[in-house]
Amino acid sequence: MAIDTANIELWGDNIPWLCGLREKGRAAFKQYGWPNAKTEAWKYSYFNKKEFEALHIDNTPHHCDCNGHCHCHEKTATPFAAYGIKFCNGKLATEDFDLPAGVSVKPLVEALFGGEAKKYLNKSFDMAKFPFAALNTALIENGLMLVIERGTKLDLPIFIYYHQHAQAANLYNIRNLIIAEKGAKATVVEYYEGSAEQPYLQNVVNEVFIADSARLNHYIWNKEAKVARHIALNSVQIRQNGYYEAFVAQSECALCRHETYIELLQKGAAAEVNGVYRLSENGKSDITTNVCHLDEHTNSHQLVKGVADGSAKAVFQGKIHIAPNAQQCEGYQQHKALLLSDEAEIDAKPELEIFADDVQCAHGNTCGDLDAEQLFYMQARGINMAEARQILIKAHTDDALGKISNKNVQNWLLEKF
Amino acid sequence: MEKKLLEIKDLYAGVAESGKEIIKGLNLTINAGEVHALMGPNGAGKSTLAYLLAGKADYAATSGNVTFAGQNLLSLKPDERANAGLFLSMQYPVAIPGVSTNNFLKHAVNAKRKYMNLPELDAAEFLKLLRASAQELGVTTEMLKRELNVGFSGGEKKRMEMLQMQLLQPKLAILDETDSGLDIDALRIVAEGVNKLHTSENSLLIITHHLDLLNLIKPDAVHIYYDGHIVQSGGKELAEKLEQSGYKSFVEA
Incomplete structure (x- = not known):
């Protein structure tokens, strides 16, 4: 069945404001048009509309047809001590959240029903600029509302595990609201793992709100099925002295586009947006960032390191915008990639858009092969070429993983990524 | 009977890409257990020889043979x-x-163990082996944690080369100007490393400009190398003569 977002019945279609919001999303998606080679923001990462239209939306309640054999029936196992939450084929599978005081987690539908989601939904970005976030809004239903209450300092990370295993070309539409209230401190990990052999599309929007002096560490590992696509927008607003540390690790799949849009709204707001990608076959990774410095004394740092081998394609689009009044800001961005084959491709598009005159900004982009002297030195110590290359590639990606401040998460990725 | 470890016969070699000839008719035999010194002016092709023997792709032989421990080394x-x-301590x-x-x-040690069909060492076993060798060479735990040779001083780098030599126990170690630019303490560490490796089985080829190191390690043979081949071979007295009258006396002779 061809996808038709207008005729899909979703929960809460009888709630007027929600129905209206979905309608606005549909209109914005239509207005933008299907991204193609002429769409600046998508020219390196667009894909065939027919493949999109062949997707199926499963709007039935969560139901797993594995007769209790798949691990969505088990209590969420986390790779390190953490509070586990699980999504199974795009739907929340966790019933008992088991979280400490000061943290509230609700399925999004509950927060829509109660109305508390209304205050945050679509408040951090403009749908006219983000077509898949507009689509996400048109289909809004699955996801979480996560609130770290005022002053709460969470002892363990919240680990959200998304497992895509249904043998169907589904469109999974996830919308999360993550709110760190004043002075709160928390770490949220999202792990997307796909084992299906169907070209599903994971379409994620996280809206993140960081209040005064709050800190959120947000780590994401996109490890979708090889044939799948993953498109995500992380839209973040940071208030006075708030801190956002983001890291995305991108494994290989047909298309993995991770876009981060950040507004540093008030003095002292700061963000780190780091990441790593590793492609060796014919997949595609796109890391797109847009960091907007909207007040004075706001800082941002970005380091993305990647590897493209085989006939893979990697994209890095990084933008730093500094508003006219945003004096005394620091904005740094670096992208370093290893291009290991003649067929692989890397497209890098750094942009600085600076309207203030007293700021420090820099960007750097490098792209090259492994160092022949280093490889020879290792061979001269008995290490064969294949192993020497792996050691150097790992050193390259590990350097980016070194930016992750939570040691448990860092060690997990150092070992598994 | 003497056991040939390295035998270089009528070797001609040069830069792989341009074909520029650097080694021109070199003959050299090193038996097991011998220490040889190779001395020559800058530009004589000493490092080219070292790199060629270690297999660096930038250099290629055009004719001649190199046999190492019974194998065709160049293949x-x-x-x-x-x-x-074969171990090359790089300049x-x-x-x-x-x-x-x-x-x-750990990778280097386990690569060798794998080659010898020995089980690879786990982290704890390796650390034990490493600690013993490192301590003898004055390599600190802090240095072992640092990234390899990143920000190391000249002396630290050479010490690290000696540690690798010690761990890998090569049959033949080629030291390419390992003694250059070292202070007296570092020089002693290199000499100790050499003397420790040197047994009736293990050999060394020391490429050097200075008598200082040769005084500490007592070579069995000294070769004067000029324009891609050996012009004269002898004992340590050659090195002493060189120190007094320079390369000129050998070239003109």
Whole structure:
């Protein structure tokens, strides 16, 4: 069945404001048009509309047809001590959240029903600029509302595990609201793992709100099925002295586009947006960032390191915008990639858009092969070429993983990524 | 009977890409257990010889033979040469950012063990082996944690080369100006490293400009190398003569 977002019945279609919001999303998606080679923001990462239209939306309640054999029936196992939450084929599978005081987690539908989601939904970005976030809004239903209450300092990370295993070309539409209230401190990990052999599309929007002096560490590992696509927008607003540390690790799949849009709204707001990608076959990774410095004394740092081998394609689009009044800001961005084959491709598009005159900004982009002297030195110590290359590639990606401040998460990725 | 370890016969070689000839008719035999010194002016092709023997792709032989421990050395890949027992201590050891010295050494030791069909060492076993050798050479735990050769001083780099030599126990170690630019303490460490490796089985080829190191390690043979071949061979007295009258006296003779 061809996808038709207008005729899909979703929960809460009888709630007027929600129905209206979905309608606005549909209109914005239509207005933008299907991204193609002429769409600046998508020219390196667009894909065939027919493949999109062949997707199926499963709007039935969560139901797993594995007769209790798949691990969505088990209590969420986390790779390190953490509070586990699980999504199974795009739907929340966790019933008992088991979280400490000061943290509230609700399925999004509950927060829509109660109305508390209304205050945050679509408040951090403009749908006219983000077509898949507009689509996400048109289909809004699955996801979480996560609130770290005022002053709460969470002892363990919240680990959200998304497992895509249904043998169907589904469109999974996830919308999360993550709110760190004043002075709160928390770490949220999202792990997307796909084992299906169907070209599903994971379409994620996280809206993140960081209040005064709050800190959120947000780590994401996109490890979708090889044939799948993953498109995500992380839209973040940071208030006075708030801190956002983001890291995305991108494994290989047909298309993995991770876009981060950040507004540093008030003095002292700061963000780190780091990441790593590793492609060796014919997949595609796109890391797109847009960091907007909207007040004075706001800082941002970005380091993305990647590897493209085989006939893979990697994209890095990084933008730093500094508003006219945003004096005394620091904005740094670096992208370093290893291009290991003649067929692989890397497209890098750094942009600085600076309207203030007293700021420090820099960007750097490098792209090259492994160092022949280093490889020879290792061979001269008995290490064969294949192993020497792996050691150097790992050193390259590990350097980016070194930016992750939570040691448990860092060690997990150092070992598994 | 003397056991030939390295035998170079009528070797001609040069830069692979341009074909520029640098080694011109070199003959050299090193028996097991011998220490040879190779001395020559800048530009004579000493480092080219060292790199060629270690298998660096930038250099290629055009004619002649090199036999090492009974094998045709030039047909082996660099890692195979290393595992067969050839070790090159480079004049400028390469820094490898992002790879800890510890981790690098473990890979190297286990590569050799794998080649010898021995089980690989786990982290604890390796650390035990490493600690003993490191302590003798004055390599600190802090240095082992650092990225390989990154920000190392000249002396530290050479010490690290000696540690690698010690761990890998090569049949033949080629030291390419390992003594250059070292202070007296570092020089002593190199000499100790050499003397420790030197047994009736293990040999060394020391490429050097200075008598200082040769005074500490007592070579069995000294060769004067000029324009890609050996012009004269003898004992340590050659090195002493060189120190007094320079290369001129050998070239004109």
